[in-house]
Amino acid sequence: MFSFIVSRILQALPVMFVVSLISFAMFAYVGDPVAIMLGQDFTEAQRVALVRDLGLDEPFFVQFAKFVGNAMQGEFGLSYRLSRPVAELIAERAPATLELAFSAALISLAVGVPMGIYTGLFRHSWLSRFLLTFSLVGVSLPTFLIGILLILVFSVWLGWLPSFGRGDVVRIGWWSSGFFTVSGLKAMILPAITLGLLQLTLIMRLVRSEMMEVLRTDYIKFARARGLPNRAIYFGHALKNTLVPVITIAGLQLGSIIAFAIVTETVFQWPGMGLLFIQSVGAADIPVMAAYLMLIAVVFVTINLIVDLLYYAVDPRLRTGRGAGH
Amino acid sequence: MKAFFDSDIWWSFTRSPVVVLSAIVALVCIIGAVFSPLIAPHNPFDLASLQLMDAFKPPSWEAEGDPLYLLGTDDQGRDMLSAIMFGARVSLMVGFCAVIFSTVVGVTVGLVAGYMGGKVDALLMRIADIQLTFPSILVALLVDGVVRAAVPREVHDQIALFVVIFAIGISNWPQFARTVRGSTLVERNKEYVQAARVIGLSPLRIMRSHVLPNVMSPVLVIATLNLSFAILAEATLSFLGVGVPPTQPSLGTLIRIGNDFLFSGEWWIAIFPGIALIVMVLSVNLLGDWLRDALNPKLR
């Protein structure tokens, strides 16, 4: 178990290394941070001082090492656009994004998995056909358009739900939560559905195809031949085997929720990291982009690790290692 | 050609009305988009013909609608139908170019990795793996952001279209590379390829004339499904305001513009381009789905 975790963490290191290299390269070589920070009027002495302050005169590897060291402490310098520490900006925005992503993930799993099981088991029922068509439409609908349609129907026409912002939030330490106020929860509904819908359809289609794959296997045929009731075959045998590959892919899909949050947050003016990122892309605010990239990488690596651990819990073949005893 | 109409593919094509319908819809979209300068009722870019008086006209079937503008007009008085046709042209062009770009890169990398094996293979696939860790839309956004930061604003506006194509294309090559590599590994060890090697054909020639034709059908399926992805990615980027330049509005740009008028009641400015986008992507997706099933007899 311990060595398993260690080996997975070791596998994640190259990813983190490459990502920090890219972040650093963006940081150091894209645009001219000195010119951006100094503005219009500056003397040569000021420029040289700033270059030294920023450590831009040092060799590549020293700069890179410093960058990584700072990054580990959450230190990414100042945003070009807002002139505030990047870490502070991100910490301020993170709760909004994380609460949104969590709600969206919950929706997509809680609805997508049962729908996938149903459509996999009863392939020819009219409800399955309907859900499958619905899922294809869901895949074809861009996230931002779902958001716009939801806003049009529920905010503009019906006036039931707010179309932007988080509503009232409750502060718990540095964390700000929208889960504890009515307006916060109401504000959450549309963005969470918008963000969750694509994942929902993907998870449903994935569970369905895995279910159909598993139902074709010999051990399911054998379970039928042993006369087990359908309930036991479907929910005891097929479902658990379906979950093994589903966990992996669903884990990765959930990771992309964070990425698609960029779009959702733009549509709903949701004050999260995604909105911050897109504003930074528009303004070529490299420090924020670099920090966001690193953060996303950490999130993905963590999700992968959790996925591996779940895998480990579900599949006994991993627990005992290879090689059959006699 | 006769062989094609006798084939299983054609049979499964004609048997499914949904697929035939989506093929027709896709064809109509493509024709409408490609020939928009010739067949669009108005030219939305001809400033002389724009009448601000005509701005915010609702679709023609509504009470205040103008029969001149079937789907109404936007804030500048541009005819929505024409703007959609021109916009679809930009969307499709970016989509096609991006897919071609990622196909070329992905197939090349996949062939090289699969054929060379060893360290080259390990390195290339590792890169693909790392990139696959991140959602492609994020990669596209990042590439776009970096280019934006790296080049001056004036230059950027000129090359923006290529930047978008590059960003979307580069965000999606690993899928092709992985598939092609897998098939190449299988093909490489087949006897006819071994034989071609023994008689001294150059690796390039073997790859092109022996391996490539055998990996084309999965590539075709991925490319089709990717076309819809690329169109969506372009729309998303443009909606976020970092895609195609405002001088060449795509469907995503139109939706972005329309989004501002959602609350003042002018819903058609955002919704019609949105519907056009959905119809286009849905028909391509249906075709891709069908193609995948038709070329993969195991699942039939």
Next chain:
Amino acid sequence: MSLLQVKNLRVEFPTRRGTLVALDDVSFEIAPGEVLGVVGESGAGKSMTGAAIIGLLEPPGRIASGEILLEGRRIDNLPYEKMRRIRGREIGTIFQDPLTTLNPLYTIGRQLVETITTHLPVGPGEAREKAIGWLELVGIPAARERIDSYPHEFSGGMRQRVVIALALCAEPKLIVADEPTTALDVSIQAQVIAMLKTLAREKGTAMMLVTHDMGVIAETADRVAVMYAGRISEIGPVRQLVRHARHPYSQGLMGSIPPLDRRVERLQQIDGAMPRLSAIPRGCAFNPRCPRVFDRCLVERPELMDAGTTRASCWLYAEGAPA
């Protein structure tokens, strides 16, 4: 009364190129405690017959006509739930590949216990004791300790023993064993088949043993049915059929086994290949390959008829056949 009766069974697969007849006019009986070997080339319909009996034909395959009776009751037209109660309880099944027939995510104990509690009126604790008993019977050493192991912790031969325990644990009257040793190492095949034979004899279980291994048949079966292109070409007691096959196809099949008691220069072989289901010739399906074909074989299909000690579907044994 015979335990299992199959009467004029016909199985069809509707495809878009027309209907394929996978089994045509298949009839045989199995008496209680009897072992019927079913042999033939792959694709002859051996496994299909087994699948039809347990009511698990792969869709779109379906029984088009004929009857299957278990102890005189028809079972081919039962609703799914009734047939489910027969599977495992009255008819056990053994599949070919033990590496894929066990669910990898559950311990063998759990799979045994769920089978026992599904069919027998026992609680979980008693079922577990029974399961351990069965594992011992099929020859799993240290069964009490191994019961909580996962399938991947056993070798192929051991896994097939577990599969056999699973097929027998609800004490069915009939076992359909579909190539139970084909996937195993040659050295283990004999052990497993001997164990299966002994257990069936002890429990008085009848068995339909599908295989293409004539050695296994000769050693295990009481009677043999030879199948060709979806039909039974010959059926009879094992000694007669192995030594004195009447149908030219069976003769060819037996001639391809190397005899141990004498030297032969060359093993006999049957030229050609079995026709595909979509292209079965008119008349006797074997006629293109038959060394003794004559004009009647080309136009008329033979039914099973008395051919001395066995029954064969061959016009050679009808009146007026050429000498």
